Amino acid sequence: MHDPAERPLTVAIDGPAASGKGTLAKRLAVVLGVPHLDTGLLYRAVGRRVLDAGADPADAAAATDAAVALVPEDLSRADLRGPVADAAAAKVASVPGVRAALLDFQRRFAQGGAVLDGRDIGTVVLPDAPVKLFVTAGLDVRAQRRYQELVSRGGAVPDFETIRAEMAARDEADRTRTAAPLRPAEDAAILDTSDLDADGALARAEAIIRWKLGV
Numbered sequence: 001m002h003d004p005a006e007r008p009l010t011v012a013i014d015g016p017a018a019s020g021k022g023t024l025a026k027r028l029a030v031v032l033g034v035p036h037l038d039t040g041l042l043y044r045a046v047g048r049r050v051l052d053a054g055a056d057p058a059d060a061a062a063a064t065d066a067a068v069a070l071v072p073e074d075l076s077r078a079d080l081r082g083p084v085a086d087a088a089a090a091k092v093a094s095v096p097g098v099r100a101a102l103l104d105f106q107r108r109f110a111q112g113g114a115v116l117d118g119r120d121i122g123t124v125v126l127p128d129a130p131v132k133l134f135v136t137a138g139l140d141v142r143a144q145r146r147y148q149e150l151v152s153r154g155g156a157v158p159d160f161e162t163i164r165a166e167m168a169a170r171d172e173a174d175r176t177r178t179a180a181p182l183r184p185a186e187d188a189a190i191l192d193t194s195d196l197d198a199d200g201a202l203a204r205a206e207a208i209i210r211w212k213l214g215v
């Protein structure tokens, strides 16, 4: 669909938790022949660093220090998923110093073309990206996906209602924070995956990209 040797393509993907943006971003990156960055991992790793230091992820100074000290190896930690990491990530993400510390890395990653997914990619990180997608789905659908994901991983799984409530709370915090709140960029295409499987979402995204690029 796109020849990366001709022109590196940058795709900005945002959306709420478990909307399928990460799955889509990973697959689109393969199709487009560009690298993928799951920017949520950055916030998760910062949250973990703060917890390791015995501090509160809502403590702006501790969170900013952790973001400044972040190293690539932090992104490979095995404990970046799950309810504790979810909550810590959302707390550090509301700290402006944390967001500022992570901005350069994300922009440099995207320089030669890339797919980035997160909450503020189209609005703040890559406002000039030629393709912006806002991936969404109903809360029940998203909570059900996350529940199934946790069950298939094995181990202790919170009940569906707990997952749904925690997801709703995290979405609300992400939408209402002052620093880079979750919202679609004005020029983003909205992709609702409630009734689409991963293949359907990829096909719809490819169609949007063709239309945006006029190819």
Ligand SMILES: Nc1ncnc2c1ncn2[C@@H]1O[C@H](COP(=O)(O)OP(=O)(O)OP(=O)(O)O)[C@@H](O)[C@H]1O
Pocket (backbone or CB within 6 Å): 015, 016, 017, 018, 019, 020, 021, 022, 023, 024, 040, 145, 146, 148, 149, 193, 196, 197, 198, 199, 201
């Ligand atoms: N279109 C889809 N239909 C059904 N399930 C999907 C779809 N896309 C992704 N999934 C599944 O839903 C779960 C959440 O998807 P994914 O991790 O891509 O979401 P996300 O938006 O990146 O979430 P988060 O922001 O919490 O990391 C995964 O188990 C994934 O396999």
Ligand SMILES: Nc1ccn([C@@H]2O[C@H](COP(=O)(O)O)[C@@H](O)[C@H]2O)c(=O)n1
Pocket (backbone or CB within 6 Å): 017, 018, 039, 040, 041, 043, 044, 086, 089, 090, 091, 093, 117, 118, 119, 120, 121, 170, 174
């Ligand atoms: N660009 C981003 C990406 C993530 N966040 C915050 O991190 C939390 C975890 O993100 P996941 O995508 O891994 O679920 C998320 O709830 C946000 O608080 C962000 O602010 N900006």
